[in-house]
Amino acid sequence: MKKLLMTASLAFFALTGAAQAEGKLSIYHWFEYIPQELLDKFAKEYDVEVTMDTYDSNESLLASLKAGKLGSYDVAVPGDYMVKILNNEGMLDTFEPSELSNFGNIEDQWADVSFDPGRKSSIPYQWGSTSFSVNRDVFSGPIDSLAIVFDPPEELKGKINVLDTSGETLTLASLYLGIPQCTPDKAQLKALNALVQGAKQHWASFGSDIAKDVLVSGDAAVGMIWSGFSAKARSEGANIEYAFPKEGYIVWMDNVVLLKDAPNRENALKFMNFLLEPENAAAVTNYAQYTAGVKGVAPFLEPAVANSPESNPPAGQKGVFVEACPQEVQVLYDAIWTNLKK
Structure with a gap:
């Protein structure tokens, strides 16, 4: 049996007239799980240079961070059980709800979860x-x-x-x-x-x-x-x-976490807040065809995605x-x- 790994590096630059973006954001993410257009939108809106590396499993994420990548990335997107493991390993930073103006957009069922009580280190991404x-x-x-x-x-x-x-x-x-x-x-x-x-x-x-x-x-x-x-x-x-x-x-619920020693903490929080906008959360859902953990996405969903048999057990x-x-x-x-x- 051969394990096939896909590790890609993608860079998205803000299309502005400035010679240098105001800041950077480094993302560690699953493959094929966020549309390029959404990253471009964030980069342009906040004048931030966005780079992204990908992994193919929660275990690969953990192994990479343990091997020395912690401190290289601002945010990652682990599954529910891996959020708890990363926290137990001391790999997550915390934030206050007041630091995210869209914190109240989190759906009630995902606002207080066993793997991150009170959402101190994470926000819901897709489930x-x-x-x-x-x-x-x-x-x-x-x-x-x-x-x-x-x-x-x-x-x-x-x-x-x-x-x-x-x-x-x-x-x-x-x-x-x-x-x-x-x-x-x-x-x-x-x-x-x-x-x-x-x-x-x-x-x-x-x-x-x-x-x-x-x-x-x-x-x-x-x-x-x-x-x-x-x-x-x-x-x-x-x-x-x-x-x-x-x-x-x-x-499962995948979550965006704020990593310990994030080199661009403020931009990380901006990105997390950006993903809690219903239109942006819906853009991920329409692309990845899962379900957002954010209120107000329904008007932005494509009918085929909203009615997918995979999403309706x-x-x-x-x-x-x-x-x-x-x-x-x-x-x-x-x-x-x-x-x-x-």
Whole structure:
């Protein structure tokens, strides 16, 4: 199995007559998750030079910051559980709500969250789900179970792409087994390891940055995928259906965090405040096809995005957040993942 990484560097410069922009902003972000036009708009509005590097998983973000990148970036966009981990690692700065004039635009359900109580270090960016999509030209059977990924029918074996992220992949495997996340129970961990090791022979690839493309190209008939990526694959012509399995699926909230030792703290706060404007939050949603955590976006949404089946799960389906495990338990999951990737 080969891990495909995409690390891109993009620079956007304010189109002004000034010889030098008033300041800079350095962003560390997921790939394909913000429209260039929105970055250009911010750069022009605030006369700021914006640079952005990308990563393909929460774990890659953490590893990069630990390896010495902390202090190089002003903001990053981690998932919910990773916000808690970064905070526990001392990698986040704090701000007061009064420093963001649009703080009140945060939707009530996202204003006080367990991974950042009171929103002291983060604002909501977009939220969605993680499950899998199936090519209906290849498989017409039921897709209401995670067995499609972990114990697939014969016609799907060898045609499955799995996200290259341990948090989500092992959480979905745990849901399939019906065991708790972050379990320290040796028998349950042994069963989890056996499940993914047994399923690995049926997987064609591990790939997060290729998750959409392999479904569009037909290189994969099944893809573990984020809801917005599935919607984008459909819009690009893939005859796929996104599943909400009976065992459960992952719900997540990505967040813009203020990083410790941010070299351009004031511009970071300007950018966070900018993203809390309903029109700007909607621009991200229309591009990425997830859901904003900001009030007032509805009038700015494209109908196809607002009515996307990926964003509207059936009533009664169970969505869970990925948990941040205690360190003594996380090392056990890291061992399972490392062994799986060999």
